[in-house]
Amino acid sequence: MLQDLSFEVSRGEFVLVLGASGAGKSTLGLCLNGIVPHVQGATEGELIVAAHRVREWPVSTLGSKVGIIFQDVESQLCMLYVRDEVAFGPENLRIPSAEVEQRVSDALQFVGLQGYENKFVFELSGGQKQKVAIASVLAMRPEILFLDEPTANLDPRSTNELVDLIGRLRRDHTILIFENKVDQLAGIADRLLVLDGGRLAFDGPVREVLEEHGDTLVNELGVWIPQVSEVELGLRRRKHVRSAVFPLSLNEAVEQYAPLNFRGEPARTSAPRPVIALKPTIEVDRVGFRYDDGTVALRDVSFNIRQGEKVAIVGPNGSGKTTISKHFTGLLKPTSGRVLIDGADTHKLSTRDLARRIGFVFQNPEHQFVRDSVRDEVAFSLRIGGMDEAEIARRVDHEIEIFNLKGLEDRHPFSLSGGERRRLSVATMIIAHPEVLVLDEPTYGQDKSNTVRMMDSLFKALAEDEAVQEITLILVTHDMKLVAGYAERAIVMRQGRVAFDGPTSQLFLDPDLLRDTNLEYPPLFELSRALRDRGAMVPASLLRPEDFVASVRALQAIEP
Amino acid sequence: MSQVAVREPQTTNKGRYRYTTVDIVVIAVIGVVFGILNSPMGVIYQAFQAAFGPIGSNIWGVFDISQVLAMYIVRKPGAAFINMMINGLVQMLSGNPAGAITLGWGFTQGVGTEVAFAVFGYRRFDWLACFLGGALAQEFANFWTYYIYGFGKAGLGQLLLGDLVGFFTYGVMSGLIAFGIGTFLRRAGVLKAFKAGEQPKAA
Amino acid sequence: MRMTMQYYRANTVMHRMDALTKFLWIILLGVLGFTISDPLMLAALVLALVFVTFGLGRLPAGMVLRMGFYFFPLSLAAGFFQMVIRSHGTTVLAHLGPLAVTSGGLQFGAVFGLRIMLIAFASLIFVWTTDPRDLIVSIIYLRVPYRIAYAVFVALRFVPLLENEAAVIREAQSVRGVEQVHGRIESLKRYVLPLLLSAIRKSENTAVAMDSRAFGAFPTRTYIKEFRWTASGIIFLMTFAAAGAILIYAAALRGNLYER
């Protein structure tokens, strides 16, 4: 997984680790605290952490030097009560229970969960579980922290809380963090380490690495970099505009770009697709839904979705996005009101009837795998549809190419890495050309190249393939970059109600709605709004880096 | 290079049968998986055994997959016993109708499977060993069931018939199915962290 | 019946009582149930449990009745079976189709039903009033190695996790257009295997997280709340033991003692 990796991190440094899916980030984490080689795998060469040679010291000693917050929050918590979870480490180290109780309350205080000692862990929200995981590591008083994609499944508010917490952690900890959402972290990290296929691709100060190698990072390694940096690279390449300081954060970008002059109207690169069909494919009519344990997830929800529309359903955690999307597939039936698919009431339909027409990609991809090899998995829906093998083989290879699964055909779906499994689950749904495709949190834990490649190949399939062209796409997500990039229309859910239903660009013009539903602006929108406050003539609907670059009037007469 | 802390050599007892943390966790979790799948059947089982006496309690043979599979994966003495004791306790804490009696079943079924694998010296984990693991678990459990539910009065003939039926139904429905699942997991490459994942193909 | 922990959080006498005495109390009731074969006395013991549930434990009636719904048919069925096979020679009261209902059978059926109910009811009271955290600390007090005892904690932590996982897998499979497969092996493979694969991968992650926090590094560890016998527990056990002795003596007088 890792090949001749050598680097040094001094005390107190804040290192941002980037790398595509399968680049070896999680594996690196496991080397730091001795899980590799003591528990799993083997290593060569020298690894010294906090003045301890890893191979010589047991994981228990290293555990009080290096704290790891793992990628999968659910499975790293092993106790019933929050207090036992946080006290678990110190108790294992035989620390007297009086001091353990002190450490537990200090750690919970630090992460903002004081008073949660006697709550059950499984009753907490995703964001709270993340904080408990951090507190349980802090209780061991480590000097070094490795955080493996901590905000993968958090909505914007919990993400911001976590970024503040990490900011406070860096005062007396050396931090290595891997995170796809880099916009907030790039500005505060000292150093950038980029992994590619287990090798060290780049290592140096964040600004320097992004300035020199930003393009390679984005295009070849498929890694997210801050949108403002992407804009700067675009401006330098196509508009010969060069900022004095390479921007990493919003404020730096605003300083640099205020003096630029912009074209009036936005040069939107792709014209919005005209909606063809009149009869709505999905009709949601005053739907209410209550789960067995009594939680009311939906209250009087109504909207229609027409064939061919690209709709995003957004909202904070627990606002009912997944619940309403499950009504489209018949998995859930409304407790009040109706849902009609092509005019037929879902009460009368079973999931089997709808399965061929409505594709649903789950938040957790592995639950959908039914076969033992990637190839059979992708071919599965065609085989039960009774297509002949030659045609199936052709389409399967095409799909495997588009979704970057080359070379993994014969591996068992469960042995793939997080990102690889996600791409496979979308491929298995697309190949059957459903009428409607619902993607639940498609960018959960995805790096840039996989997200962009998945979405672009999705849209390429939509454009190229006649049968797929009319597909209705429903994205369930909190990732506003995805909404800005790919959805023409947005339905905002808040506590089970529809808070907004209209064009995406209009959504971003309503600041207090975004604040109430704790959605955040895509970074670029913030940039153009801040620039407009400074008097720059920036068009309002700039949502993607290429749109922003296109709207800047070049200083010299050179146009691309 | 910063100055490196020197550590006096320490021997950790890497005994062949020392339980690793992942062994212990998987023994517990396998029990939960089958506890979830069995809980609806648990209630059916109660009705069966009450209505048909000794034979009834031997027809529904799915109860012992958990500890046979745990032994197949971990391959260390005591794995089946610990699994079944945890099963019994978790069943009881989740409100199994038999209450503390489930601990008795846990104990006897756990011991039964341990005996089966001990007969092969904890070296064979093929279909025969798993079959015996399921079958003997039920034979031992029958002692507890007959005692608690007072089938003693049902006449020796019925009891022996019940044991015979149980030997085969549990041997097949628990033992062989556990072996099938274990082999599938090994081929899927999921058992690398356990002794089951070590040898390439030697069962 | 979903597998959820039945522990009912409260701070009553029964809750404060240590777990080991309560467990010994179940065993005591089991022994009494099996030695006394007098339906009236067993019924008295069951009534005592009702008092313990509501008087000492102050448990909500709704919950108790709901659980009763599951427990009651079990002891009835067990009692019915005994009634049928034990009709040795006493007067025949009625015929239920081929089965003869005799007074002896009826009496013993009642004894047997009450015996099962006694143990089941006592176990339930134990489960309702014992925090799993205290239970595990008492298991460790019984010299069980803590690495094994903590596995019960992990198991209980995985119950809600895997229950949701099982529900989602059922949904995911139906959305993939997988027919409701009737074949036993096929449905097992389709449903149990994804759950097992995910459970095993999760246990590896959990084990790594536990190892990283020094689990098992030392032969012993410290606990915020250690096991301690409670005075109330000892008194509670003694009263039941005394009452039991009196019942056994009375049953012996009336000649229906320890009749298997």
Ligand SMILES: Nc1ncnc2c1ncn2[C@@H]1O[C@H](COP(=O)(O)OP(=O)(O)OP(=O)(O)O)[C@@H](O)[C@H]1O
């Ligand atoms: N336990 C394992 N057994 C076998 N191969 C593994 C295991 N864990 C990871 N791999 C493989 O090693 C490579 C690196 O995995 P790793 O999880 O470190 O990548 P990553 O950067 O964390 O990816 P992601 O961003 O998807 O989490 C991947 O190709 C993956 O398939």
Ligand SMILES: Nc1ncnc2c1ncn2[C@@H]1O[C@H](COP(=O)(O)OP(=O)(O)OP(=O)(O)O)[C@@H](O)[C@H]1O
């Ligand atoms: N299976 C369930 N049983 C009980 N309550 C549930 C269940 N699933 C969801 N809920 C509750 O219903 C509400 C809506 O949940 P839903 O999953 O639809 O929200 P969401 O917007 O998808 O959240 P997220 O962004 O975390 O995916 C939440 O309060 C949640 O706790």
Ligand SMILES: [Mg+2]
């Ligand atoms: Mg990873």
Ligand SMILES: [Mg+2]
């Ligand atoms: Mg959701």
